[in-house]
Amino acid sequence: MNTGLAFDLLLAAALLWSAWRALATPDIFRAVILFIVFGLLMTLAWARLDAPDIALAEAAIGAGLTGALLLDAIGVLRGRRQEKP
Amino acid sequence: MTTGLVFAVAGAILFSMGVAGVILLAHLLRRILAFNLMGSGAFLVLVGLAQRAGIADPVPQAMVLTGIVVAVAATALALALARRLHALTGAYTLPEARDD
Amino acid sequence: MKAVVLAAAAFAALLVAVMLDLPAAAVDLPAAVAANLSHSGVAHPVTAVLLNFRGYDTLLEIGVLLLALLVVLAVSPHAEEPAGAARVSVEPVLQAIARIAVPLMLLAAVYLLWAGAHRPGGAFQAGAVLAAAAVLLHLAGLLPGWHAPKLLLRAGLAGGFLVFLAAAAALLARGALLAYPPAAAGALILVIESALTVSLGLTLAGLFLFLSRDEA
Numbered sequence: 001m002n003t004g005l006a007f008d009l010l011l012a013a014a015l016l017w018s019a020w021r022a023l024a025t026p027d028i029f030r031a032v033i034l035f036i037v038f039g040l041l042m043t044l045a046w047a048r049l050d051a052p053d054i055a056l057a058e059a060a061i062g063a064g065l066t067g068a069l070l071l072d073a074i075g076v077l078r079g080r081r082q083e084k085p
Numbered sequence: 086m087t088t089g090l091v092f093a094v095a096g097a098i099l100f101s102m103g104v105a106g107v108i109l110l111a112h113l114l115r116r117i118l119a120f121n122l123m124g125s126g127a128f129l130v131l132v133g134l135a136q137r138a139g140i141a142d143p144v145p146q147a148m149v150l151t152g153i154v155v156a157v158a159a160t161a162l163a164l165a166l167a168r169r170l171h172a173l174t175g176a177y178t179l180p181e182a183r184d185d
Numbered sequence: 186m187k188a189v190v191l192a193a194a195a196f197a198a199l200l201v202a203v204m205l206d207l208p209a210a211a212v213d214l215p216a217a218v219a220a221n222l223s224h225s226g227v228a229h230p231v232t233a234v235l236l237n238f239r240g241y242d243t244l245l246e247i248g249v250l251l252l253a254l255l256v257v258l259a260v261s262p263h264a265e266e267p268a269g270a271a272r273v274s275v276e277p278v279l280q281a282i283a284r285i286a287v288p289l290m291l292l293a294a295v296y297l298l299w300a301g302a303h304r305p306g307g308a309f310q311a312g313a314v315l316a317a318a319a320v321l322l323h324l325a326g327l328l329p330g331w332h333a334p335k336l337l338l339r340a341g342l343a344g345g346f347l348v349f350l351a352a353a354a355a356l357l358a359r360g361a362l363l364a365y366p367p368a369a370a371g372a373l374i375l376v377i378e379s380a381l382t383v384s385l386g387l388t389l390a391g392l393f394l395f396l397s398r399d400e401a
Contacts, residue, residue, distance in 0.1 A: 052305035053231045053232075053305045053306070053307065053309075053310065056297070056305060056306070056310040056313075057309050057310055057313060060310065060313035060314060060316075060317055061309075061313045061316075061389070064313070064317055065313065065316060065317070065320070065389060065392075065393065068320055068393060069392070069393055069396065072393065072396065072397050077324065077397075
């Protein structure tokens with residue numbers, strides 16, 4: 001097991017853990033934040049898979065824009081929480 | 086066990102987690118989140134399996150690039166519908182889910 | 186509920202078991218792409234696949250994106266210009282950061298568009314950076330939310346798809362669909378990508394800005 005494989009396994013484990021926490025946490029705001037974290041971990045995964053184009057697009061669109069859309073939907077971007085968990 | 090295979094396996098697990106989430110969760114925003122997880126899992130499977138021999142393959146990478154953009158379009162569409170429902174009924178759950 | 190979780194776990198296990206035991210691929214796609222890269226007009230394989238070899242998929246994708254935006258416009262409530270225009274709280278630090286960052290983001294977007302021919306980059310990344318700049322401006326209070334789009338915005342939103350469609354139609358008249366002549370392929374791809382970048386940036390920004398209207 002070389003360093004690259006160890007890093008891949010660690011990254012995959014972090015991906016699965018953050019996805020699980022995003023689905024299971026009772027607070028919707030934390031869920032969206034964890035989803036953004038998941039998106040950034042996906043960016044690292046794409047970089048490991050020799051796919052820099054996808055990494056750029058995932059960071060900007062997958063984590064950034066989708067995260068912003070979800071945060072706007074739960075109301076935090078307007079300074080007040082619209083939705084209870 | 087190459088990089089591609091590791092992430093393909095992770096993608097398969099992510100996909101099934103997303104499916105379970107879409108079916109089980111009642112809150113619409115959480116369902117949309119789970120749907121996005123499904124999409125990301127599918128993309129990982131697509132690229133990971135193609136690159137299981139370790140060679141970078143541009144065709145599935147281009148497909149996934151397309152897929153990410155389509156996924157954000159679908160997410161925005163789903164959010165528009167969910168927000169309309171919220172504006173009309175005040176909650177982010179479907180009426181039939183609220184009855185039981 | 187347990188049944189669904191068990192079924193999902195079983196599905197995942199089955200999929201993983203199959204994945205670990207796959208035979209080698211029958212078609213060697215990387216070699217095929219590399220062999221035809223010199224005729225494609227660009228030097229980066231992913232851009233070549235996206236804009237030339239599988240250009241049809243990209244054309245349809247832009248169409249899908251435009252459709253999604255149309256439905257978002259149709260479903261969102263038709264708010265008139267709100268009386269209190271500053272929907273988002275005005276923060277001086279955020280505005281200062283936005284004023285510094287947005288020109289740099291525009292520069293980065295143009296660079297990404299240009300670099301897509303030789304290295305990772307291209308229309309999608311550039312369009313995403315443009316959309317992010319627009320969202321940043323909106324969140325800093327410098328760009329008001331979008332309501333019913335007027336003619337210029339509509340032209341920008343539809344322009345990328347129309348340019349790509351026009352190129353496809355012109356090439357169809359000459360022969361096969363989206364078969365670029367190798368001599369003009371580079372220039373044609375750049376023109377299409379530029380139109381796509383503007384359109385993509387506006388559409389992605391529109392997905393956020395048309396949606397971000399306050400429901401009463």
